[in-house]
Amino acid sequence: xxxxxxxxxxxxxxxxxxxxxxxxxxxxxxxxxxxxxxxxxxxxxxxxxxxxxxxxxxxxxxxxxxxxxxxxxxxxxxxxxxxxxxxxxxxxxxxxxxxxxxxxxxxxxxxxxxxxxxxxxxxxxxxxxxxxxxxxxxxxxxxxxxxxxxxxxxxxxxxxxxxxxxxxxxxxxxxxxxxxxxxxxxxxxxxxxxxxxxxxxxxxxxxxxxxxxxxxxxxxxxxxxxxxxxxxxxxxxxxxxxxxxxxxxxxxxxxxxxxxxxxxxxxxx
Numbered sequence: 001x002x003x004x005x006x007x008x009x010x011x012x013x014x015x016x017x018x019x020x021x022x023x024x025x026x027x028x029x030x031x032x033x034x035x036x037x038x039x040x041x042x043x044x045x046x047x048x049x050x051x052x053x054x055x056x057x058x059x060x061x062x063x064x065x066x067x068x069x070x071x072x073x074x075x076x077x078x079x080x081x082x083x084x085x086x087x088x089x090x091x092x093x094x095x096x097x098x099x100x101x102x103x104x105x106x107x108x109x110x111x112x113x114x115x116x117x118x119x120x121x122x123x124x125x126x127x128x129x130x131x132x133x134x135x136x137x138x139x140x141x142x143x144x145x146x147x148x149x150x151x152x153x154x155x156x157x158x159x160x161x162x163x164x165x166x167x168x169x170x171x172x173x174x175x176x177x178x179x180x181x182x183x184x185x186x187x188x189x190x191x192x193x194x195x196x197x198x199x200x201x202x203x204x205x206x207x208x209x210x211x212x213x214x215x216x217x218x219x220x221x222x223x224x225x226x227x228x229x230x231x232x233x234x235x236x237x238x239x240x241x242x243x244x245x246x247x248x249x250x251x252x253x254x255x256x257x258x259x260x261x262x263x264x265x266x267x268x269x
Contacts, residue, residue: 003033003035005082005085006036007036009022009026010040010043011043012075013027013040014040014044014047131191132226134191135211135231136226136229136244138189138191138211139229142200142209143207149184149186150185150186151185151187152184153183154175154183154184154185155183156183159173159185159199160172162186163197167188169197171197171199171212171213172212172266173199174259174263174266176201179258180203181201181202181208182201182202183199184202185199186198191211191242197211197212197213198211199212201255203245203247206245206247207245207246208243208247208252208255209243209244210242211241211242211243211244212239212240212241212242213240214240215235215240221233223249223252229244229246230245230246230247230248230249231243232252234256234260241256
């Protein structure tokens with residue numbers, strides 16, 4: 001086995017992708033060739049460093065499939081190229097040049113780093129997804145005993161003043177008991193790297209959490225679903241709203257419309 005061919009197979013050996021015969025032949029060559037052995041050791045060290053210090057993200061199924069297909073295509077291309085090189089070999093004098101192995105090692109390491117970076121980038125959640133994950137986690141915590149409200153009251157004139165001095169803004173607070181969504185109370189929470197107001201409502205046996213913080217943008221309601229919970233987000237009149245519940249989507253949208261109408265009405269002079 002020549003050095004050039006063995007260098008092409010080092011990555012496959014490190015990842016356990018060679019069959020038993022090919023792996024045995026490559027190891028025999030490494031035992032006889034100090035340069036290739038050093039290149040193999042560098043490959044193993046790089047692989048261990050990535051495994052130890054790299055941040056792991058679960059890749060979506062579609063991304064895993066694309067990467068697997070790309071790797072299979074690359075393996076076929078490398079095999080074909082190796083065969084062509086073997087048939088058209090014109091000599092091995094370049095293999096004696098030290099810089100040839102250095103360039104090859106750098107190229108292999110760069111390719112591996114690029115593949116890792118690409119996989120992490122494509123699998124990283126978006127800002128909206130990260131925010132929704134925080135909302136779901138906060139909603140789940142609120143359902144634990146004695147976590148739903150710091151100030152438990154159905155009186156909006158009790159809940160709204162409670163936030164004074166605790167936040168740098170005054171959240172709109174309304175009671176929708178007559179519409180079938182009574183106010184339970186309020187609490188402080190921390191979402192999107194800032195303190196926010198969390199208002200709790202009920203619909204029969206269902207808890208609705210409404211998160212409010214300042215936002216100059218204007219955005220219409222947008223619904224989504226995450227981990228079995230329905231979410232609606234929107235921005236208006238200088239405030240951003242995030243609503244979550246296991247209530248069905250239609251009733252959650254009904255709550256959003258009634259809440260917005262009451263806030264607009266109370267804001268009228």
